[in-house]
Amino acid sequence: MDPCVNDERFQIAGFSGEIDFTTREELRTKLAPLSEAQAPIVDLSAVTYMDSSALAEILYVQRGRDRSGRTRVWVVASPAVRRLFEAAGLNDVLSVATTLDEAKASS
Amino acid sequence: MTRTGRLGPALGYLSAVAALVVFILAAFSIRNAVDRNLTFQRELRLAQVDRARLLRFQIDEETGVRGYTDTRMPLFLAPYTAALHTFDPTSAQLGQRLPRLGVDEAPLRGEIDVNQRWLRTVAAPLIRNPGSHELVATQVEGKRLVDQFRANDLILDNELDVAADIAEASTARAVSETLIGAIVLGVVLAGLLTWLSASQRRLAFEVELQRQAYLDEKRIADALQEAFLQKSLPEVARAELHAVYVPAGRESRVGGDWYDAFELSEDRILFSIGDVAGHGIEAAVVMSRVRQALLSVGIDESDPAAVLSRANEILLMQDGTIVTAICGVIDLARGVIRLANAGHPPALIRLADGKIETIGATGPPLGALYNPAYTVASALIVPGSLLALYTDGLVEYGRDWDQGERRLLDALRALPADAVDPADALMHEIFGSEAPLDDVAILTVRFREGLSDAATELAAVRARPILSRNLHTLLVSAPPMLTVRID
Numbered sequence: 001m002d003p004c005v006n007d008e009r010f011q012i013a014g015f016s017g018e019i020d021f022t023t024r025e026e027l028r029t030k031l032a033p034l035s036e037a038q039a040p041i042v043d044l045s046a047v048t049y050m051d052s053s054a055l056a057e058i059l060y061v062q063r064g065r066d067r068s069g070r071t072r073v074w075v076v077a078s079p080a081v082r083r084l085f086e087a088a089g090l091n092d093v094l095s096v097a098t099t100l101d102e103a104k105a106s107s
Numbered sequence: 108m109t110r111t112g113r114l115g116p117a118l119g120y121l122s123a124v125a126a127l128v129v130f131i132l133a134a135f136s137i138r139n140a141v142d143r144n145l146t147f148q149r150e151l152r153l154a155q156v157d158r159a160r161l162l163r164f165q166i167d168e169e170t171g172v173r174g175y176t177d178t179r180m181p182l183f184l185a186p187y188t189a190a191l192h193t194f195d196p197t198s199a200q201l202g203q204r205l206p207r208l209g210v211d212e213a214p215l216r217g218e219i220d221v222n223q224r225w226l227r228t229v230a231a232p233l234i235r236n237p238g239s240h241e242l243v244a245t246q247v248e249g250k251r252l253v254d255q256f257r258a259n260d261l262i263l264d265n266e267l268d269v270a271a272d273i274a275e276a277s278t279a280r281a282v283s284e285t286l287i288g289a290i291v292l293g294v295v296l297a298g299l300l301t302w303l304s305a306s307q308r309r310l311a312f313e314v315e316l317q318r319q320a321y322l323d324e325k326r327i328a329d330a331l332q333e334a335f336l337q338k339s340l341p342e343v344a345r346a347e348l349h350a351v352y353v354p355a356g357r358e359s360r361v362g363g364d365w366y367d368a369f370e371l372s373e374d375r376i377l378f379s380i381g382d383v384a385g386h387g388i389e390a391a392v393v394m395s396r397v398r399q400a401l402l403s404v405g406i407d408e409s410d411p412a413a414v415l416s417r418a419n420e421i422l423l424m425q426d427g428t429i430v431t432a433i434c435g436v437i438d439l440a441r442g443v444i445r446l447a448n449a450g451h452p453p454a455l456i457r458l459a460d461g462k463i464e465t466i467g468a469t470g471p472p473l474g475a476l477y478n479p480a481y482t483v484a485s486a487l488i489v490p491g492s493l494l495a496l497y498t499d500g501l502v503e504y505g506r507d508w509d510q511g512e513r514r515l516l517d518a519l520r521a522l523p524a525d526a527v528d529p530a531d532a533l534m535h536e537i538f539g540s541e542a543p544l545d546d547v548a549i550l551t552v553r554f555r556e557g558l559s560d561a562a563t564e565l566a567a568v569r570a571r572p573i574l575s576r577n578l579h580t581l582l583v584s585a586p587p588m589l590t591v592r593i594d
Contacts, residue, residue, distance in 0.1 A: 021386060051545075052499065056384035056429035059475040063423070066477050083508055088431060088450035089469040093476050 010104060011037030016046035021053040031057055034073060035064045039107040043076045043100055050081055055088065062094060074103040119303045126296040133289035137282050144278035150208055151271050157201035158267065162260045164190035164197070165222060169253050172230050173246070176237045184234070194222060210266045217259040225252040324387060329354075331391040335398070341370040345439050347553045348376075349530040353538075355500070355546050362546030363390030363430075364498040365398055369405075374440035377405045380496040380550050381432030381451060384472075390428070397422060397430050397473065411435045411447035412481035415470065419449070422474040430473040433496055437552060442488040447481045449473045452499050457519050459491035493529055494552040495519060500545035501537060529553060 013030045034040035042058055044050065062073050072095045077085060085091055097103035171187030174180075198219050205212045229249035232239065239245070340348040350366050363383025371377050379401045383390040400418040408414050411434045422430060433454055435446025446454060450472030453465040468484035486494075502511030518536035526532040529551040538547075 024385075051503075052382060052384040052429065052431065053386075055472075056474075059429050059472065063475060063477075080508075087452060087508070089448065089471050090450065090475070092480070093471045 010039045010041055010107070012041045012043055012100070014043035014046070018049040019044075019047055019054040020049070020051040024053055024057065027054055027057045031061050035061050036070070039071070039074075039104075040065075041074045041076065041100070041103045041107060043103075044081045045076045045078050045100065047078050047081050050084055052088075055084065055090075059090075059093065071107070074107045076100050076103050119300055119307070122296045122300045122303065126293055126300075129289055129292045129296070133285050136285045140278050140281040140285070144274055147208065147274045148271065150204060151267060151274070154201060154204045154208060154210070155264070155267055157197055157204065158260065158263050160197050161194065161201065161218060162256070164194045165218075165225075165253060165256050168194075168222075168230065169225075169249060172233050172249070176233050176242065176246075179237055187230070191226075198222075208267070208270050210263075210270050214259040214263040214266065218256055218263070221252050221256045221259065225249060225256070228252075328388050328391050331388065331395070335365060335391070335395060337367060340368050341376055343370065343373070343376065343439065345555050346376070346437065347555065348550070349528045349553075350548070350550045351528075351530045351534050352549075353500075353534060353543055353547045355543060362386050362500070363394040364500065364546040364548040365394050366496065366548045366550040367398055367402065368550065368552075369402065371406065371436070374438060376437040376439070376552075377402070377435075378437065378496070378550065378552075379405075379432055379434040380498065380548060381430055381449075381473075382498040382500075382546075382548075384429045384431075393422075393428055393430065396425060397432065401432070401434050405434065405436075409436065410483065411445055412470070412483045415447045415449050415473065415481045416479065419473045419476070419479055423477065429475055431499075432473055433468075437488070437494075439488070444486045444488060444494060445483055446485075447483050449479070449481065450475070452497060452502060455495045455515075455519060456486055457493045457495065457522065458489065459524065461520050463516055463519055488554050490554055490556045491524065492554050493519075493522070494554075495529075495533065496550040497533075498546065498548045500543050500547035501534075501549065503543070503545050 011034055013034055015027070015030075019027060031042070034042070040061070042061075058073070058075065065071070065073065074095045074097055075081075075085075076099060077096050082096065085094065085096060095103075095106065097106060167186040167190040171184050171190070174183030175187070177183075198215065201215055202212060205215060229245055229252060232245055233242070233249075336352055337350070340350060342348075348368050350368075352364065352366070355362060363385060364381070366378075366380045368376055368378040379398065381394075381397060383394045383397065385393075397418055400421040401414060404414045404417040405411075408417065414434050415432065418432070418434070430449070431451040432449045433446055433451045434449075435444060435454075437444050444454075444456075444466065446466060446468055447470060448454075448468040449470050453467060456464045456466065458464065464486070466484045466486045468482050470481035471479045497515070502508060502515050514537055518533055521536060522529060522532055530549040533549055533551065534547065
C-alpha cells in the first residue's frame with residue numbers, strides 16, 4: 001500500500017491491489033488521520049478488489065465526520081470499486097471521483 | 108514460520124549425516140596416519156640394518172687386510188673378499204631407501220667414497236705387497252680412512268634416529284589433531300542438533316498454541332452461529348421456504364451472514380437476510396443485535412424502509428460496524444412482496460418460464476449514515492415463481508463480481524422448477540463440491556398455486572410480476588439495479 005501523502009491542504013490515503021479483511025489493521029491506521037483532516041481523499045484508483053470489511057473502514061471515517069459536521073471524504077474509485085459502491089448503494093454516502101485531480105478540484 | 112518448520116527437520120538430518128561422515132573420515136584419517144607411520148618405521152629399521160652392515164663390511168675388509176699383512180696367509184682375506192661383494196649392493200639399497208625417508212644422502216656418499224679410496228689406496232697396495240717398506244704409512248692412511256667412515260656412519264645413524272623421532276612426533280600430532288577436530292565438530296553438530304530440535308519443539312508448541320487459540324475462537328463463533336441459525340422456517344400453505352448457510356472454505360473466517368423468516372400472521376412472513384462486515388465473534392455479536400432490531404421493529408412496523416432506518420439508528424447507537432441487509436414482508440393474501448435494501452445484493456425472482464427479475468430497492472448499508480433514505484420496492488407474487496435472497500459470498504466467485512453474477516443468474520435460470528430444496532440446489536449449482544471463499548447464506552421462497560384472487564387476477568393481467576408505480580399505489584418498484592443484467 002502506498003503511504004499517506006499530505007499534499008498541501010489535502011490529506012490523501014492511497015491504496016492499491018486487493019484490500020480486504022486481512023489488510024484491515026493497515027487500512028485503519030492509514031485512514032485514522034483522515035477523520036479530522038481538512039480535505040480528506042481516499043485514493044482507490046489502483047484497487048482491484050475490495051471487500052465489505054474494507055468498505056466498512058472507509059464508511060466508519062465518513063460516519064465520524066458526519067457526526068461532527070465535517071465535509072465529506074472524497075473517494076477516487078477504480079471501476080471495480082465503483083461497482084462495489086453502486087452495488088452497496090453508497091453513491092449517495094460517499095463523494096466519488098474518477099481521478100485524483102477531480103477529487104482535489106471538488107474538495 | 109512454516110518455512111522454518113520445514114527447514115528444521117532437514118537441517119537436523121543434515122547435521123546427523125554430517126556428524127557421521129565426520130567421524131568416519133576421522134577414523135580413516137587416523138588409520139592412514141598410523142599405517143603411514145608403520146611403513147616409515149619399517150623402512151627406517153631396514154635402513155639402520157643396511158647402515159650397520161655397511162660399517163661391518165668396512166671393518167671386516169679392514170680386519171681381513173690387516174690379518175693378511177700380518178700373517179701373509181690368504182685365509183685372512185676371506186672376510187675382505189666377502190665384504191667386497193656385498194658392500195655395493197647394500198650401499199645401493201640404502202641409497203634408494205634414504206630419499207624415501209627424507210634423510211640426507213651425503214654421509215652415505217661419503218662412506219662409499221671413503222670405501223673406494225680405502226680399497227684403492229690401502230687395501231690394493233697392501234695385498235699386492237704385504238712386506239712393503241711403506242707398510243706403516245699405508246696402515247696409518249687406512250686407519251684415517253676407516254675413522255672417516257665411522258664419522259660418516261655416526262652422522263647417518265644420528266640422522267636416521269632424528270627421522271624416526273620426527274615421524275613419530277608428526278604421526279602423534281596428526282592423530283591428536285584429527286581426534287580434536289572430530290570431537291570439536293561432533294560437539295558443534297550435536298549442539299546444532301539439540302538447538303534445532305529445541306527450536307522445533309518450541310515452534311510446534313507455538314503452532315499448537317495458535318491452533319488452540321484459533322480453535323477456541325472458532326468453536327465459540329461456530330456455537331454462536333449455530334445458535335443464531337434459525338432451526339425451522341415458517342411452514343405456510345402457499346409458499347415453501349428453504350435456506351442454506353455454508354461457512355467459508357478458508358478456516359479462519361467465521362462470518363456474520365444470516366437469514367431470518369418469521370410468520371407474522373397466517374399470510375404474512377417477515378424476512379431478512381444480511382451480512383456483517385468482518386468476521387469472528389465481533390461480527391457474530393453485531394449480527395445478533397441487528398437481527399434482534401430488525402425483528403422487534405418489524406413486528407410492529409409494516410414499512411420495510413422504516414424497519415431498516417430504525418435498525419440503522421440502533422446500530423449507530425452501539426457504534427457497530429457496517430451491515431448490508433434486505434428486510435421485507437411477503438404478503439400472501441395480497442400476493443405481494445415488499446422489501447427495502449441496505450446496500451445488499453439485490454433480491455432476485457425467477458419466473459416459471461425461467462426469466463429473472465430483480466427487485467430494485469436501494470439504500471446505503473446499515474451503520475454508514477445518520478439519516479439514510481431507503482426506498483421500498485414491491486413485486487407481485489405469481490404462482491411457480493421463486494424468490495432468491497443471498498449474501499455476497501455467493502457472487503464472490505474468484506473475486507470477479509461480473510463472473511460471479513453471471514454464474515448466479517445462469518444457475519438460477521437452470522434451477523429445476525421442482526427442485527426439492529432450491530436453496531441447496533442453487534448452492535450446489537454454483538459451487539459444486541468446492542467450498543466458497545466467503546460465507547454464503549441463501550434464502551429461497553417458492554410460491555405455489557392457490558394464491559389470493561387479487562394476486563391471481565393481477566398476474567393474469569400482467570405476464571410480468573414486477574409492478575410499475577402506476578399499477579398500485581402501495582407497490583413501488585424501482586428500476587432494476589445496474590449491477591444485475593436482466594435477460
